[in-house]
Amino acid sequence: MKQEQFLSVVDRDEAERRFRAALEPLGPLGVEEVALAGALGRVLAEDIASPVDVPGFDRSNMDGFAVRAEDTYGASEQAPRRLRCLPEPVVMGVLPVGEVTEGTAMAIPTGGVVPRGADAVVMVEHTRLDGDHVLVEKPVTPGRAITWAGTDIAQGEVVLRAFDVLSSRETGVLAAMGVDRVGVVRRPRVAILSTGDEIIRPGTPPLPGRIYDSNQVILADAVREAGGEPVPCGITPDAPEAVRAALLDALAVADLVLLSGGTSKGPGDLNVQVLAEVLAPPGILAHGVALKPGKPLCLAASGRKGVVVLPGFPTSAIFTFHEFVAPVLRILAGRARPARLHGGEADGARTWARLPVSLGSDGGRTEYVLVRLTEDAEGAAIAYPIGKGSGSVTTWSHADGYFVIPREVERVEAGERVEILPVAGVRPRRVDLVIIGSHCVGLDVVLARLAQRGVSSKLIAVGSEGGLAAVRRGECDAAGVHLYDARTDSYNTPFLEGGLVLVPGYGRLQGVVFRAGDARFEGREAAEAVRAAAQTPGVVMINRNRGSGTRALVELLLEGTRPAGYAVEASSHHAIGAAVAQGRADFGVAIDIVARERGLGFLPVREERFDLVVAASRVERPGVRALIDELASEEVRAALRGRGLLA
Amino acid sequence: MKQEQFLSVVDRDEAERRFRAALEPLGPLGVEEVALAGALGRVLAEDIASPVDVPGFDRSNMDGFAVRAEDTYGASEQAPRRLRCLPEPVVMGVLPVGEVTEGTAMAIPTGGVVPRGADAVVMVEHTRLDGDHVLVEKPVTPGRAITWAGTDIAQGEVVLRAFDVLSSRETGVLAAMGVDRVGVVRRPRVAILSTGDEIIRPGTPPLPGRIYDSNQVILADAVREAGGEPVPCGITPDAPEAVRAALLDALAVADLVLLSGGTSKGPGDLNVQVLAEVLAPPGILAHGVALKPGKPLCLAASGRKGVVVLPGFPTSAIFTFHEFVAPVLRILAGRARPARLHGGEADGARTWARLPVSLGSDGGRTEYVLVRLTEDAEGAAIAYPIGKGSGSVTTWSHADGYFVIPREVERVEAGERVEILPVAGVRPRRVDLVIIGSHCVGLDVVLARLAQRGVSSKLIAVGSEGGLAAVRRGECDAAGVHLYDARTDSYNTPFLEGGLVLVPGYGRLQGVVFRAGDARFEGREAAEAVRAAAQTPGVVMINRNRGSGTRALVELLLEGTRPAGYAVEASSHHAIGAAVAQGRADFGVAIDIVARERGLGFLPVREERFDLVVAASRVERPGVRALIDELASEEVRAALRGRGLLA
Structure with a gap:
């Protein structure tokens, strides 16, 4: 028999419409009185007319x-x-x-x-x-x-309005009028339940097959940022009675209930079943929404109380929170306008950016693509998609914004302009230095040092070749590269042309990593060990992604052979180390630092140069200047040597 | 004998240089460990390398x-x-x-x-x-x-950097790595003492000659906003022993001490004397700085602990706080870069604006002019100076930014472009509706209603004539006007020309206000009473500012006479009411609402029309549309009638 479809999927806008309709009339919660000394950041519940003249005398x-x-x-x-x-x-x-x-x-x-x-x-x-x-x-x-008396504020004058957010500018005015208690909008209480047998609490030791509960923390803080008060309800295992009890507790205390995890059709999917049993009408409004990330989302209501099951994957969870829940929360908290005069949120200035790469979409659903932004030489924005997917928590934290691929569009071409929307109200920060290209632990050392000096930076990891292309197109200040040229038997310099300048970096030792004690590698010469391993049945390698400098080296070592695991491409030195350490692969190519940090064996292959490439036209920018200075400084070179690099 | 000079005044930059030099080496305070659940908004003290792979398995x-x-x-x-x-x-x-x-x-x-x-x-x-x-x-x-394991975050990867501010984006990443306690920069503790015999605590009944302590609240919240922890120390009377005791307590607990008040040469000036006795070297660094507002500022240090006596006037106090103290505080809190790569603060984007009026300056000192911003038809920024002065607390709270008149400049002409700097990091919000012109309590009713509907607005009060000029220059969406034309014996319509449209407002009753029971006015006819009063010795009037619609009416009533008080110009109906109620003047012209709210007598003069004037080209803007709708709505008209207006 054919496996049943995942769930009956609802269009994004229709899902939102149903959810909002169930919560109507939707408006700010009631008033509570707080001391002025604790009112910073709260939302005024009513217009404030001055009870006195300020000053009260001439x-x-x-x-x-x-x-x-x-x-x-x-x-x-x-x-x-x-x-x-x-x-x-x-x-x-x-x-x-x-x-x-x-x-x-x-x-x-x-x-x-x-x-x-x-x-x-x-x-x-x-x-x-x-x-x-x-x-x-x-x-x-x-x-x-x-x-004259009353010149600053006249008795009876309306000085602050309902829904003003109290900053130090407003609290001072209240004090000047002699006000020391003030009516503010009650903060919506949001219960947050994480569900899943695989979820463990941060601060406990890691366990095989388990993951730390990041959603509870990220959602609690996102609720605070939207003006709500989180009620963390901990982790509930995948058991109907447990979820039912936790849900009933949450409904009793909160204005809005969030669950995360257990929304797909897998064995852990029971949150939605429990909702169907427990909630008062209207109950479940949409389960499965045509959007990516976030398809497994479930929107529901118990009376006028919203209940949302967010997908378990962090980026999906937080993205759907910001799309569907945060706007409701801001209305309850008195922080959003009930009607939108403009297309977007208040102050949500939009920007356009050019895509440097083409992107396919599945079509038939709204797709959100998180991006990091940089600028070309003319100051026009460039949007680099972040490719780690919805299971990633760093995708969300690195994003400068996102754009939408509408459901009817199946492909966006390189060079197209897309409209960038802000992530969680965070405006992209302008940094002093943008580096695109290969990532290296040595670069971390330099950037940390620059941060101490007050130079902010952004690193977009796309590999050596991508970095070189980006710096050529003027999309960044520098590219980190380690590209080998076999013809000249040298690194990086053969790739400079058209106004590019090399900023000398450092050497690093590339080699074959394997689990210490593995007799197939231990004590052998790298090239010979790989040659033998490639012909030994049962030995599995792990490859690097195409376009990386290390991939070129792997191909050299393999001499055209394709051992088991060849098709599996990890995207960083660290990922190679993890794969080998955990036994998923038996060998791979990475820098020696990774071997040392993970206690792996290491067969040196060659010293390669990791350098930075800068457009000649940008050499005098303060951020680039600082990078060049630091890379040449004895302090940084000592720190690089301390990390095992050849500097 | 010649009165001694106020104090020996130091140049602004020199004062700052001395203060910073005394605090060197200036950097983030030490580390404290906090639970992740309470880490939102804190500043990371160190780079965070992941202790685990995320995910920890394939x-x-x-x-x-x-x-x-x-x-x-x-x-x-x-x-x-x-x-x-x-x-x-x-x-x-x-x-x-x-x-x-x-x-x-x-x-x-x-x-x-x-x-x-x-x-x-x-x-x-x-x-x-x-x-x-x-x-x-x-x-x-x-x-x-x-x-694959480690794809999102690899063990050993530096994920967050020292001095990153923790938002929900970062706390989620920490949780995903299993981190539940995190080292953050300790918040600088800032002691805040208000001094002065005239200062009383908000929440207590008003007393004649006293003013409410607004500086303590505004400074405490501004300290919080800059990443510090305020230690409110209450109000100290102008007595050396009391100030000395409070100062010693403050020095014992705080990283930085702020006093406000008592910095001038007046009888209350003793804070600086106490500082001179109590502080360890270097002691007082500058007392009196060539800037406006803020001349009486005193910068000092006890060892490497900063001690600042801020001027007592609210706008002076908060402005000098933001100029001299907040940058230091942000460095201590790890929120500012020790060195500035660009001219300004990290994200302090600057904007230019055109001045619509000329402004004189005293010269010889740096002058800061707080402004409200609007835009002309082409979207270019216009900066309206706020004229209420440094004693005003609302000047600060209304400001969208400020510009600097350098010490060598004595005049800035209308039409000149000035560079606008942000106030306290607050970016000017784009509002839906900008109204420039006369202010009226009825306008408050309409704007409050619009705010409920989600339409934000900004009202810049410059009087009817200024509003008309602004709307003609395309600097606002609407102008509130009540201008009488004697030739046609009508209001407002005769002043429309060149693409201006009248939006019908409401009527309001202008008249003579006086203290109830004053036989010189009670029961008489307005014009006749004013005529008699103008010739009675000892009767004092209060006038309105030139350019206001009411001033024109005052001139009509006076028939060319100039009674005592003619030269004193109040700038609002409320201020007229206050002057008469407090006996500073015996009569003035204002709308009847003011008389009713203050229990004053009222002799009606004429019903005048308060209308809004809109540029024809802006009628279809959503904010203007909403204004027109609301003004015509029965709900708003009922509310206007409820305030005694003729609608």
């Missing part, structure tokens, strides 16, 4: 003398006006006792109450004392150096 | 069957490859017991561990079950639907 802005302006007319340094000083000066915080009358003046400090009769203040610098008289050397106009 | 990305890829080659729907199903499927979170050998397949769920021997997963949709066999209908390549 206030002097200067140290000087309160006078009647007309008594100073005609005054000059040569012909000062002579006024009698009243015996009692104005004292801070106290209503003046005397009154300024014709021909008199009263000393007054900055912030003092202007006495009755006075309509201006002469600053002390324009006066001289002469016994009990003051000589005024400059005339003043009425109102001079006085802030 | 993981299936699909529900399906783990196979050897070569066993599927040539498979099709018509000619499926038949593989024997191994009896034990892969179970989530458990290492598989069996091994996939030639001609076999093992059922596997999404997230399951790929069993030994398999190098690909066939998705369930491409299979059929046939007893204890599975029919594969589509070939797969090696690696298909598998994420």
